[in-house]
Amino acid sequence: MEPHILSFPNEITAEIFTHFLPPYPDRPSVVGPLSPSFLLGICRQWYDLDIQVDDDELHAQQHHLLQLWLQRSGNCPLSIELRNFESGSLRRRSHPLMPAFLETMLCHASRWQDMHIFMPYENLRQLEASVSMPLLRSLTFGPDNLHRMTDDTPERPMHLFTQAPQLKAVVLSHSFNPFCITLPWSQITTLEAVLFDDQFFEILRQAQALESCTLWLNSQDFESPNLPTIPTLSRLRYLKVEGGTKEWAFFLQGFLRRLGTLPALESLHISEMFLGPDPVDAICSLRPRGYPREIEIWQACASLDVYRGAFPEAQLAISA
Structure with missing residues (x-):
């Protein structure tokens, strides 16, 4: 044997x-x-061991396994993905045992390091508890149903992960709304998100430590006078912006004008429709002294030669 x-x-x-x-x-x-x-x-x-809340017949056993797994992990840092599932529902609602799963995990919050948390908005209130998370460094996070909420959208925003001093990297779900949920934006250095115009500016005006930012923009109204002013993002070195269609080009051109100058920018990845009728000038205005070392442009009308002539020392990737 x-x-x-x-x-x-x-x-x-x-x-x-x-x-x-x-x-x-x-x-x-x-x-x-x-x-x-x-x-x-x-x-x-x-x-x-796959901890998911998607089967009523197994949830009690899975909760026990989660407790056992956390107990056996000792003092090791934790990387956990927790998602809510409710099959056949047009609007995701909280599974009855989701609060119990989250409460069990919160007992070990001091060991959280890399977390993926997606669940209905109503469960996120549990994260408001005053719990120290000294090891938490990256977070993929958001409600999975906020975009379907109307009358029950809360008046008081939740302030989450306020005791996570090492938290630097955040990836937000499509349903994240910074007017309903606030994170410690001032310490975040890496951000990936799908946002509407007002949400985008609400975050960036607070996230002055950003060094890397990847955005998918969901709105065309960047010319709105109601959008707040963004202080100069003096540390931003990497910027990737996607979203919109060619029909939105006129409105999207206001995005960079709102963003202002980025003196430390080294890597730019963007659709040419964000750059306006003179894309070379738009890039130069982002970084008045010099230009990014790496430039990727898609949906380009200007030729590679045009960009090469303007930025001879940059690493270029131009596609139509």
Whole structure:
């Protein structure tokens, strides 16, 4: 009979995982020499623990497994993805056990490091608890139903993750609304988001530490006089902007004018329709002294030669 994996000396088991699995928090590939499937030749059985709240018959067992998993993880940093599921619902509602799952996870919030949290808005109130999260460094986050809420949209915004001093990187869900949920924007250095015009400016006027920003813009009204002024983002080195159609080009050109100058910008990735009738001049106005080292333009009408003549030392990628 083949020996069970647990009967191996700890040193051998540790070497197996050291050589076949990538360093935390990177994930292994599904197939290939660095995939967990290679360990199938050693481990007779692999148990895949997938914590999801999507089956009434299993939720009690899954909650128990979550508690057991958190207990056995000791003092190790945690990377967790928690999503709410309700099959067949046009409007996602909270699963009855979602509060219990979140409460269990909050008991270990001091070990949170890389978190993915998507759930109905009403459950997010639990995150307002005064809980220290000293290790939290990246967050993929947002409600999965706020865009469907109307009359029940709250008057008082939630202030979340206020005790997470190491939180620097944030990816927001499509339903995130900064007028209903606030994060510690002043410390965020990396942001990815799908936003409307007023939401975009509400965040950027507070996120003065941003170094990298990837945006998909959902609105055409960048010429609105009601939009707030954005202070200069003096640390922003990477900017990628997507969104809109050619029919919106006139309105989208106001985006960069609202954004102002970006003195530290090194990498720009943007559709030419955001740049207006003179795209070269628009790029130069972003960084009056010099220009970005890396420039990627798509939906371009101007030729590569035009950009190469204006930015001879930049790494260029131009596509129609």
